[in-house]
Amino acid sequence: MSTPSAFDPHRPPSRELLDDCVHCGFCLPTCPTYQLWGEEMDSPRGRIYLMSLAEQGEIGLDGALHEHIDACLGCMACVSSCPSGVRYDRLLEAVRPQLERNVPRSRSDRLFRNVIFALFPHRRRLQVAAAIGVVYQKLRGLPAMARLTERVAGMGATFARLAALEALLPPVRLRDAFAALPERIPAAGTARRRVALLTGCVQDVFFHQVNVATARVLAAEGCEVLVPRHQHCCGALELHSGRELSAIARAQRTIATFEKLPVDAIITNVAGCGSSMKQYGELLADDPAWATRAAAFSATVRDVHEVLAELEPVAPRHPVRARVVYHDACHLGHAQGVRAQPRAVLRTVPGLRLVEAAETELCCGSAGIYNLVAPDAAAELGARKAANIRAAHPDLVVTANPGCLLQLRRHLAATSGDAFVPLMHPVQVLDASIRGTAPAMD
């Protein structure tokens, strides 16, 4: 009865949170891995059950628990669909670091993950990678990683993963990769808000135009926008993968960069960054030096659509005549509950017809680094999402997360023979409407 928990004492998942689950299964249909594999262990209910068994010391951390938590996309669809209010997000954030600490990964898995985390959160390295164009080659070229990749590439299964990484990267205009926004953009007319903009790492390198559009739209709607120069990665990818220590370090740096700014809101246009920054309060809750600062920071973080939806539109819009599918990024819809606002913002554009695709709550398979570490599952989900979107016959697809954009681009393209469907961030559509230009299709 009193078998000790398999978790170590540093922030194990709490018994109360585990007990909230009544095993009703309402979360099953929206769980992407359950949709793919139809197994209890790869459903939220099954994962919580395994966590609970581990907490009671009835199973160990390695084996089933480790594998099935690894297979979780962290999309949080289960949080949205649970009528009992189970906080799977908190359970997952508690369990992943436990597994990273306590369960050794196979060598190839470890190396590959190291490659990703050595590359993605670093704007500089991404810029270099983008500049040379072919990341796969670039990985070999980066002195720090040459040895790593050689070994990684030598291992059969990992090839698929590297191919996945390469296939995802978008074409990038060199100018964009190195471009930076000015530090202050004044509001058009009287300022209604003053906000700070997180420019993101992946976002700024690969989707710089989205940041430009965000700043322009905010300014047009009466926001003074501050863009701190020395921003770093917010740590979202690491936080969501259980790399707690580096996530904490990044969180502290980000807080330090933004907290002194005299702003009403800290704004992000990236779903994943928003969800992690809103979590800083919980992440640093145990650290007396940081707890209050982190909580205060998290309280001011807003997704760009939340702010835009609150502001009565002032900038005149030009019509954009298009059928548009808005794809809910999991980290925006499920993790932050922001679903209505982006749609409301898009509806302010005259001529724009918003259409819903089937299975809106299902993840596209991008999910942070998931499409890199589990390419087969991610590809299946991507193809399913693309088929659902195509069935709605959109002229344009919009979504607020670079991961989703990359994933959708790849899979919408892969359905060969079909018409090209342009992809954008919602603020780019709004920007085009306000400026009266045709939306710049990337």
Place this chain on the structure above:
Amino acid sequence: MTRIDATAQRGFDRVLGAENVISDRARLRSYECDGLTGYRVIPALVLLPRTAEQVAAAVRVCAEHGITFVARGAGTGLSGGALPVADGVVISLQRLRRVLAVDPVDRLAVLEPGVTNLEITKAAAPYGLYYAPDPSSQQVCTIGGNVAENSGGAHCLKYGFTTNHVLALEVVLADGSVVTLGGDTTEQLGPDLRGVFLGSEGTLGIATKVTVRLLRTPEAVRTLLADFPSVAAAGEVVSDIIAGGIVPAAVEMMDTLAIEAAEAAVCAGYTLGVPAALVVELDGPAQECHNQFERVKAICEAHGCTRLHIAADAEERAAIWRGRKSAFAAVGRISPDYFVQDGVVPRTRLAEVLSRIGEMGEAVGLRVANVFHAGDGNLHPLVLYDASAGETARAEKLSAEIAELCVELGGSLSGEHGIGTDKACSMPKMFSEADLELMGRVRDAFDPGGLCNPGKLLPTPRLCGERPGKYRPHPLEAAGVIERL
């Protein structure tokens, strides 16, 4: 580790592929219970077939080796129907989830058993059709599970239960043979075996293909939410509606506690603190629906309704239903633990049974929330308790007594959740030895070896002891109206 001999295990590996046979203990444990988590048994193996042929092949291996098997859909059952057997296998149907056909002309759909109830309606919707039975768990429970439990839902008052909507079943019998029960129409070739299989809780075989009827989406739907100063007043409204010759699509009642829970979960716009709320929905041709709706409104007002909220559009209607359908899962928000009961009383005895339940709860110091299908007398009393405060045994006893009270009032032990493991030992309270023996004979006809979901539905000495609960005469019997020989 497993208690299955090696040749049988090889047999399963051969017909399914070893990667589709779960034998690792930790993984097996995730299948150890269904929606009723109080009962747990670790199965010897879990099988994950992809096709009906694989199901039949796996069952043949079971038959050859005398291994018991339990079918499992989404595992949302609330009576322990999908509880594994320790030396047996669980056959999960979660991977058989293709919609095989939707025929808009003949208005039917052919489904694999793992298709969820809601997916059927989604597949039919483009043709203006839908699948009528709508259990609250419809987004997750499978049609195979619905068939096994003869599931109902809020709209079953007017449209009937699963048994009224299934035309044909392809079934793998316990010997691995495959038969079809029912056909393309309601014309029968002899006794209605399809009807016997429906509601048999997985004890007569495994359904691998289900043909259901689809209905046309009604022209108009009107929904209202009305608050009442007492449960009795709400009950009278239900009686008057029915007595007026109106058959509503749904009539649901919730009491104060249930409303509190639902509001905590989904903020659907119910009034906190009112003693009783009724959800009444009418549907049909627009004018017909409109006329009846006006009469229902008048009946509500005549019984002192304190608020009448009429859904203005589809969104408001959905909100009302979201509140109702999330009610029991949401009770977790107002109580650390709870038992869901599922009894039925004749509709005319609703007020009486509710006040008795209230008294019984008070007597043992436990709160009982009530959510129910008022139109057909199907109660879902939720007994709230706190396991950590040592209230489990008391709560369990109260819950069982409520079910027995329903039988005593001339009703039934279960309206939709089934008997399963949970109530098998209470069956003798509702049925005589001869009644149960007849059921046993029918079970033997389908599955002479007793391999198919043993220990469920019928009481067994092993489960219930030699002398299970005492038979309670039906009130009509007690009154000498019906004879018992």
Place this chain on the structure above:
Amino acid sequence: MTIATVLRPTSLAEAAAALADTTGSVRIVGAGTAADWAGSPEPADVVLSTTALTGVIVHNPGDMTVAVRAGTPLRELNAMLAVHGQRVASDAARVDLGATIGGLVATADAGPSALVYGCLRDLVIGATVMLADGTVARTGGHVIKNVAGYDLAKLVHGCHGTLALIAELVLRLHPLPGATSTVRLIGSLADSAEAARAVLASPLEPVACEWSNGALLVRLAGTPGALPARLATLLGSAARRLDAAEQEAAWAAHAALVAGPGSRPHVDRAVLRVGARPSRLPAVIAELTSELGATGVTAGLATGVGTVTLPADPDVVARAHQLVYGVGGSSMLRSRPPGCVAPAWGPAPSAIEVLRAVQAELDPRGRLGAGRFHPWM
């Protein structure tokens, strides 16, 4: 030929005794309106008539349920219930011929309005049955919603006097409709099938949609209102709303076709009941008519259930079964001339072994209804 003993029990106890105290074969009869359906009964030692096992046991208007002894004619039961504005919603053709409720259940008979109310299987919520050894068992209960135990009332729905005696039934009731109206559109079966499709695609929710006597009949039920007019408009200018007398006559004529010419000695035609997907039924019936000389057609264009009258020739009937089975349908021979040896059934269903096993469990000596399912059982 042995002369059968005829027993007419008046109570459950007498009925049980009738079975327990006799040996040999037993033929159960009700009003005799379907005595020759589903195969030729073999001569029996005992004829057990339910005609004295009659009367309502309990009717609770508030619950809309009734418990009744199985020998009660449905016509009489409904007359009694009508006083309370209620009814058992079955309009099988035999009801007006005096068929008993038990007999209707045992033969799985149904009428046009099965389209919305279902068959009797959908209305029976409980039953008391008696096995050949006199064992009395109950199934279901007195509430419309109930999933406790196997639903064994289904087992006797369509048993045609085999397996068990149906002694008592508990039924779900419906309110009497405020008004019914019928719209008639004269036309061929094929054209009517098209028209029926339009009606079914509309939101009008007809309670019956049948083709017979060269016309489509669509019945609506509910409070009087604009619906019949909408229906007539939908069907075009040729459609006509029938007045009360015409309505009654039209449906009586329909029922007469379903009942067929009866089994009088000079008649040489038999009635075949046919079920096929609604989209396939018109073609099947057309073929039965042109190839096999079928007449007296009624076609449920929404239910897929129809009846035809055929020459009572074994060969013709066998070919008719084949034809229906060929499109995935099912068929059963109903009334036919005495001595007619035409096959009552087509090929045995895939579950025949289960059926035999059920019979072996419930009636191991095969006392009840011998000959009914020949040659399957």
